Amino acid sequence: MNLKDLSQHLGLSPTTVSRALNGYPEVNEATREKVMAAAKRHNYKPNTRAIRLATGRAMAVGHVIPIETRHEIVNPIFADFIAGAGETYARAGYDLILSIVPDGDEARAYREMKSRGNVDGVIVHSPRHDDFRIGLLHDIAMPFVVHGRATGAALPYAWVDVNNRRAFHRATDFLLDLGHRRIGLINGLEFMDFAIRRRAGFVQALTARGMTETPALMRAVEMTEANGYIAARDMLAQTPAPTAFLVSSMIMALGTRRAIEEHGLIMGRDISVIIHDDDLSYMQNGADVPIFTATRSSVRAAGRLAASMLLDTIANPTPTPATHLLEAELIIGQSTGPAPNRS
Amino acid sequence: MNLKDLSQHLGLSPTTVSRALNGYPEVNEATREKVMAAAKRHNYKPNTRAIRLATGRAMAVGHVIPIETRHEIVNPIFADFIAGAGETYARAGYDLILSIVPDGDEARAYREMKSRGNVDGVIVHSPRHDDFRIGLLHDIAMPFVVHGRATGAALPYAWVDVNNRRAFHRATDFLLDLGHRRIGLINGLEFMDFAIRRRAGFVQALTARGMTETPALMRAVEMTEANGYIAARDMLAQTPAPTAFLVSSMIMALGTRRAIEEHGLIMGRDISVIIHDDDLSYMQNGADVPIFTATRSSVRAAGRLAASMLLDTIANPTPTPATHLLEAELIIGQSTGPAPNRS
DNA sequence: AATCATATTCAAACCGCTTTGGAAGCCTTA
DNA sequence: TAAGGCTTCCAAAGCGGTTTGAATATGATT
Numbered sequence: 001m002n003l004k005d006l007s008q009h010l011g012l013s014p015t016t017v018s019r020a021l022n023g024y025p026e027v028n029e030a031t032r033e034k035v036m037a038a039a040k041r042h043n044y045k046p047n048t049r050a051i052r053l054a055t056g057r058a059m060a061v062g063h064v065i066p067i068e069t070r071h072e073i074v075n076p077i078f079a080d081f082i083a084g085a086g087e088t089y090a091r092a093g094y095d096l097i098l099s100i101v102p103d104g105d106e107a108r109a110y111r112e113m114k115s116r117g118n119v120d121g122v123i124v125h126s127p128r129h130d131d132f133r134i135g136l137l138h139d140i141a142m143p144f145v146v147h148g149r150a151t152g153a154a155l156p157y158a159w160v161d162v163n164n165r166r167a168f169h170r171a172t173d174f175l176l177d178l179g180h181r182r183i184g185l186i187n188g189l190e191f192m193d194f195a196i197r198r199r200a201g202f203v204q205a206l207t208a209r210g211m212t213e214t215p216a217l218m219r220a221v222e223m224t225e226a227n228g229y230i231a232a233r234d235m236l237a238q239t240p241a242p243t244a245f246l247v248s249s250m251i252m253a254l255g256t257r258r259a260i261e262e263h264g265l266i267m268g269r270d271i272s273v274i275i276h277d278d279d280l281s282y283m284q285n286g287a288d289v290p291i292f293t294a295t296r297s298s299v300r301a302a303g304r305l306a307a308s309m310l311l312d313t314i315a316n317p318t319p320t321p322a323t324h325l326l327e328a329e330l331i332i333g334q335s336t337g338p339a340p341n342r343s
Numbered sequence: 344m345n346l347k348d349l350s351q352h353l354g355l356s357p358t359t360v361s362r363a364l365n366g367y368p369e370v371n372e373a374t375r376e377k378v379m380a381a382a383k384r385h386n387y388k389p390n391t392r393a394i395r396l397a398t399g400r401a402m403a404v405g406h407v408i409p410i411e412t413r414h415e416i417v418n419p420i421f422a423d424f425i426a427g428a429g430e431t432y433a434r435a436g437y438d439l440i441l442s443i444v445p446d447g448d449e450a451r452a453y454r455e456m457k458s459r460g461n462v463d464g465v466i467v468h469s470p471r472h473d474d475f476r477i478g479l480l481h482d483i484a485m486p487f488v489v490h491g492r493a494t495g496a497a498l499p500y501a502w503v504d505v506n507n508r509r510a511f512h513r514a515t516d517f518l519l520d521l522g523h524r525r526i527g528l529i530n531g532l533e534f535m536d537f538a539i540r541r542r543a544g545f546v547q548a549l550t551a552r553g554m555t556e557t558p559a560l561m562r563a564v565e566m567t568e569a570n571g572y573i574a575a576r577d578m579l580a581q582t583p584a585p586t587a588f589l590v591s592s593m594i595m596a597l598g599t600r601r602a603i604e605e606h607g608l609i610m611g612r613d614i615s616v617i618i619h620d621d622d623l624s625y626m627q628n629g630a631d632v633p634i635f636t637a638t639r640s641s642v643r644a645a646g647r648l649a650a651s652m653l654l655d656t657i658a659n660p661t662p663t664p665a666t667h668l669l670e671a672e673l674i675i676g677q678s679t680g681p682a683p684n685r686s
Numbered sequence: 687a688a689t690c691a692t693a694t695t696c697a698a699a700c701c702g703c704t705t706t707g708g709a710a711g712c713c714t715t716a
Numbered sequence: 717t718a719a720g721g722c723t724t725c726c727a728a729a730g731c732g733g734t735t736t737g738a739a740t741a742t743g744a745t746t
Contacts, residue, residue: 002732013696018734028694045458049401050732052392053701060440067426074426076625079417083410086443095461097403098439100429115388118438224625225597226634251625254568254597261604282419282567282594291569345702356726361704371724393702396731 001042010038021046060095061310062119064110066103066126073222075126076251077299080280081147084303085123092311094120107136114140121314123147123306127193143317145310147302148193158313158321160306164194164276167295167328168201168246171274174293174330175244176209179339180272182217184235184242186228186252190220198248198276217242221252228255236263243339244272250283253292272336276328290333297328344385353381364389403438404653405462407453409446409469416565418469419594420642423623424490427646428466435654437463450479457483464657466490466649470536486660488653490645491536501656501664503649507537507619510638510671511544511589514617517636517673518587519552522682523615525560527578527585529571529595533563541591541619560585564595571598579606586682587615593626596635615679619671633676640671 007017012035020027020035038044052058063085065078082096089096097119101109110133113119121143124133130152137144138155146159175183185202188195199220203213217235221227228247235242236259247253253275257267265271277285277294279301285292309322350360355378363370363378370378381387395401406428408421425439432439440462444452453476456462464486467476473495480487481498489502518526528545531538542563546556560578564570571590578585579602590596596618600610608614620628620637622644628635652665 003734004732014733015697015735016695019695022734026694031694043458045455047396047732048459048461049392049395049399050701051734053390053396053703054732054734056392056701058392065426065429073624074422076419076422076623079419079422082441083408083417083443086408086441090443096441096443098425098429098441100426100433100439112388115386116391118391224627226627226629257601258604280419281416284567284569287569346704347702357703358705358726358728359724362725365704369724374724390702393731394704396733397702397704399731 001044002047003044006035006038006042006044009042010035056117058118058120059093060097060119061089061307061314062097062099062113062122063125064099064101064106064113064122066101066106069102069104073224077278077280078125079282080278080300081125081303081306083281084298084300084305085307086303088304088307088311094311106133110136110142111140114142121145121310123310128191129193129196131193143310143313145306145313147306149197150193151196156321158309158323160302160309160324160326162194162297162302162326162328164197164328165201165204167276167297167330168198169205170201170330171246171276171293171295172202172205175246175272175274175336176205178244178272178336180244181211181339182214182240182242182244184217184232184245185219186231186245186247186256187218187220188223188248195220195248202246223249223252225251225255225258228252229259230255232256232259233262236260236265242271244274244336247273247275250275250277250280250285250292250294268335268337270340272339274336277331285331286333290331291335293333293336294331295328296331297326302326344387345390346387349378349381349385349387352385353378399460401461401463402436403440403462404432404650404657405440405442405456405465406468407442407444407449407456407465409444409449412445412447416567420621420623421468422625423621423641423643424468424646424649426624427641427643427648428650429646431647431650431654437654449476453479453485454483457485464488464653466653471534472536472539474536486653486656488649488656490649492540493536494539499664501652501666503645503652503667503669505537505640505645505669505671507540507671508544508547510619510640510673511541512548513544513673514589514619514638515545515548518589518615518617518679519548521587521615521679523587524554524682525557525583525585526587526589527560527575528562529574529588529590529599530561530563531566531591538563538591545589566592566595568594568598568601571595572602573598575599575602576605579603579608585614587617587679590616590618593618593620593623593628593635611678611680613683615682617679620674628674629676633674634678636676636679637674638671639674640669645669 003014007014017035020032086096099109124144124146127146127148127150131150134150134153134157149159149161187199190196206213219231221231245256247256260267260271267273273292275292275294277296279296279298285294305324346357350357359370360378363375429439442452467487467489470489470491470493474493477493477496477500492502492504530542533539549556562574564574588599590599603610603614610616618635618637620639622639622641628637648667
């Protein structure tokens with residue numbers, strides 16, 4: 001059942017039927033109701049392909065997931081971020097197109113999306129320091145929103161980000177207040193923008209109290225459980241050992257905890273741990289009482305927000321792009337306590 | 344730059360240019376080369392929307408992710424499965440459309456995809472026992488491949504699945520051979536088909552040795568770290584306590600290990616653990632020596648396979664759908680050992 | 687009653703490609 | 717030399733909607 005069939009059935013022209021269904025004012029209310037009823041009765045759904053060609057809009061947004069060809073790691077937060085974004089798109093009648101692209105191929109992928117016209121805009125994931133994609137998308141005039149920021153980008157651009165620097169500053173302060181002086185940082189790879197900012201927050205908090213960072217107590221690794229374990233194990237082997245860890249993800253923290261327990265220590269008593277918690281649905285930080293003290297910010301909510309910002313930009317592009325800095329909440333769990341007496 | 348422009352530029356008809364670019368035989372080789380060269384020079388990419396309308400193919404496949412409205416859990420294996428599938432689609436020039444759909448809305452979502460024609464086929468995720476989607480998709484003649492199986496489905500359908508029953512049978516056998524007699528099963532929710540099969544494998548292995556299953560040692564929970572912890576903790580509180588656990592996912596197993604260590608036991612010595620390992624990229628089971636003894640099957644490889652099966656079905660629908668049963672490998676890690684002497 | 691504004695409807699062009707059904711040109715073949 | 721067969725190209729008709737520009741009907745105004 002297509003528009004022509006339906007209009008013949010109604011004894012009306014396709015024009016009128018189309019207008020009736022799309023809420024245009026120049027159609028008699030009585031006719032509109034008849035059309036609506038007939039459309040429902042015959043279960044008429046306009047063909048997406050035809051709409052797209054006729055209107056010139058793709059009614060779809062792209063999420064380009066770069067796969068690091070060396071590591072082939074799929075960032076586990078994508079699932080939740082995209083679930084959040086997907087809710088927004090569904091409501092707006094947009095499709096979500098997922099492109100898995102080897103990281104060398106990204107520029108080509110974006111250009112092709114533009115010239116083939118199968119998306120109206122894109123979400124940029126995992127920005128690096130001074131990320132080339134921002135300039136590129138700007139050049140080809142493809143609407144976009146970045147999940148995260150890319151320090152060093154020359155042009156203004158739309159983004160949603162957690163205040164990573166402040167979150168880690170606060171977390172570090174919290175540990176310092178508890179008397180911890182040797183704090184290990186287990187961070188993500190520091191070509192990722194968020195990791196740079198977290199490190200900065202950590203270092204700033206130390207220097208604000210007249211301390212300096214200890215390179216031996218700082219790690220920047222791919223955020224897996226195994227790496228969280230290795231980093232913590234190695235630092236615990238030092239003398240003096242750290243009395244607290246600041247860990248950049250829940251998954252790494254599971255490895256950190258493993259190293260701690262293997263070392264015969266009790267987390268929250270002998271050693272403190274603060275994590276950053278993306279509030280992943282399959283990786284909840286405890287139910288009632290959080291296991292880990294954490295700086296928390298829902299990546300799913302960020303997905304919802306980024307998506308609706310993108311739809312806004314597509315609908316009416318503005319010269320000054322919107323930005324949203326989300327503050328992480330600091331929630332107290334069972335994994336932190338006063339620094340043990342060095343006696 | 345569109346086809347018309349390009350053809351005018353070349354002094355040819357759009358027909359000939361289109362045919363030249365699409366490799367049709369009825370065009371002079373010399374002309375074809377000229378056309379190809381001009382297309383490259385002007386960076387001509389045919390408009391996807393127009394191709395789709397003209398050919399009637401969507402050149403896209405849908406992945407419908409049901410979100411359980413009660414739990415709102417996003418299955419963390421999606422990220423890797425979709426990364427695998429995405430590789431296949433990219434090579435074939437297909438788009439991957441991701442639909443996040445509240446679980447009550449699935450039927451409507453599929454019907455709409457069909458009538459709007461924005462996908463040529465779909466992958467069905469997380470099948471339940473006797474899943475209604477199989478009949479539905481069959482009825483509306485939408486090509487599909489199921490990731491997993493749905494026992495009880497009346498019609499034949501295409502699927503890719505791990506031999507879950509055998510995997511858990513073998514894993515249980517392995518534990519029994521080590522002398523374990525009280526084995527705890529920490530399974531996923533048992534309305535999911537894979538969980539039913541794993542349970543069946545477990546029970547069959549026991550009965551094959553004249554044992555019967557102990558309901559107190561079996562849990563079916565949502566597969567989160569916290570639930571893995573709770574299930575293990577509760578079972579360890581029983582007397583006699585289990586000497587081994589069979590755990591349905593890596594993430595749950597992290598919780599299980601936490602309970603074990605909290606209980607003052609050493610995994611691999613005091614208590615054994617076998618897991619099912621989906622070989623997730625961000626959740627590797629150790630590098631050289633696996634942490635957990637595991638039945639392993641790459642969900643990413645399953646994604647690749649499912650995707651290419653789907654593209655095959657779309658290209659030439661066959662009356663007898665293809666099926667692929669993947670065998671999990673049993674890999675020995677550090678988490679298993681002989682049952683401790685009950686002395 | 688003629689004029690004009692307004693409300694309602696429609697025919698046809700258009701979006702950018704594919705594909706059908708010729709047609710022209712050139713060789714063969716009888 | 718006419719007929720038939722290839723090769724190569726093209727005009728035009730889709731695909732299924734939206735949108736422009738015009739036509740018709742209705743009611744109000746003078």
